[in-house]
Amino acid sequence: MRTLIILAVTCLTGFISHAQIVTGDWKGTVNFQGQSIDFAFHITQPQDSLHTTMDIPSQGLTGGKAANTTYTNDTLKVDFPQFKMRYIGVTKNDSIQGNLIQNNFPVPLTLVKGALVLNRPQQPKAPFNYDVQEVTFKNKEENITLAGTLTLPKDIKNPPIAVIISGSGPQNRDGDMFGHSLYYVLADYLSSNGIGVLRYDERGVGASTGTFETAGIAQFTSDATAAIAYLKKYKKTKYSQVGLIGHSIGGIIAPQIAALSPDVAFTVMLAGPGIPGNELMLSQKEAMERLMNIPEAQIKQGQDLLGYAYDVIIQNDGTNAAIKDAVNLALKEKLGPMVPIQQVEAITDQITTPEIVSLLKATPASYLSAIKSPVIALNGKKDFQVPYVQNIAAIKEAFAAGNNENARTVAFDDLNHLFQECTTGALSEYSEIEQTMAPKVLAFITKWIKEHTND
Incomplete structure (x- = not known):
């Protein structure tokens, strides 16, 4: 029994020291379709498991929590199901070399040690008056x-x-x-x-x-x-x-x-x-897409589709689950079999959160x-x-x-x-x-x- 306890402690100590290789602040840049997007991962080990949060400043994300983080055989895996995103990388020297995978599409992302520092001259600093x-x-x-x-x-x-x-x-x-x-x-x-x-x-x-x-x-x-x-x-x-x-x-x-x-x-x-709220959301989408130089025909198509979905939401006084089902069904009928069900469901999920539904109404x-x-x-x-x-x-x-x-x-x-x-x-x-x-x-x-x- 004494031997088993020693072995258990030894294994746990080995896990902790091994995992400490990836704890800390990491940063990297994804180059995608001509854009450079900075990422920051913050990996901690409060007890015997790893926890990760992610920042993407250009996307307005701070402290996005990972559902799962593992580090075995020099391989780091971090899952963000809420973003349909996963990172898989292998530690090599002072970096983690791998891919950021979203919707099954991998993009290279190499992480290096260090915090992502942005110049913010107005950030308050003590002492305060x-x-x-x-x-x-x-x-x-x-x-x-x-x-x-x-x-x-x-x-x-x-x-x-x-x-x-x-x-x-x-x-x-x-x-x-x-x-x-x-x-x-x-x-x-x-x-x-x-x-x-x-x-x-x-x-x-x-x-x-x-x-x-x-x-x-x-x-x-x-x-x-x-x-x-x-x-x-x-x-x-x-x-x-x-x-x-x-x-x-x-x-x-x-x-x-x-x-x-x-x-x-x-x-x-x-x-x-x-x-x-429904007019606000449509005008917001239209203005954003014009800034992105989206073709007018595509903008109109999006306005028609989301306007239709928003009407379904506004006219439905049921529970959030009922609203979600109604929108999902309406979009499937409108878009037909040419659009994958997963894509229709992704649109439905985005516009039927309680916050968005209340805003639309x-x-x-x-x-x-x-x-x-x-x-x-x-x-x-x-x-x-x-x-x-x-x-x-x-x-x-x-x-x-x-x-x-x-x-x-x-x-x-x-x-x-x-x-x-x-x-x-x-x-x-x-x-x-x-x-x-x-x-x-x-x-x-x-x-x-x-x-x-x-x-």
């Missing part, structure tokens, strides 16, 4: 705990406080996307200039409990409402005026809360839409017209994700219908969806631009909040 507190608060309706960071200006009694409501996709409190920490930069600027900020990990992300994948706008609205309730009871903030800053889909959530809650003192919409104008407290909508003129012309027009119309004298819209020249100063507004620029958020927008938001709250 404001207090930083790690906090948690409960969403009692959903029985989940949300974790975040509260930053409060020093030596200012009852400063105004903004709750940041993030955009689509699973976002952490810092808004890490495309190699930028958008919400961290925004919070740092505001709190350095007299405005408190609460930013938090979305449910199922970071230190927050719950599940992101099963949530839609209603659930995210409930989480943001819980954040306000927390601030109104917390001893350091209960006498402060609390407002909302909603980015992208957060620009739908923030007005919904502001229209219904007297606790909201102000609302800032950052790239928030004004047109219905959203009608922002119905809430925008009901807001009575100060509200401002900021949009970039080179934002293809929320094209400013039709959205600003719809927001203005809704504000006018509500007769809110403290409602205003502003469109900034040469800014994209992240409010970066840009050339075209294309998605590919997001990670290439070193600026995280235009200083003029940071200053504008700060000034506007101070003008509409009591110092």
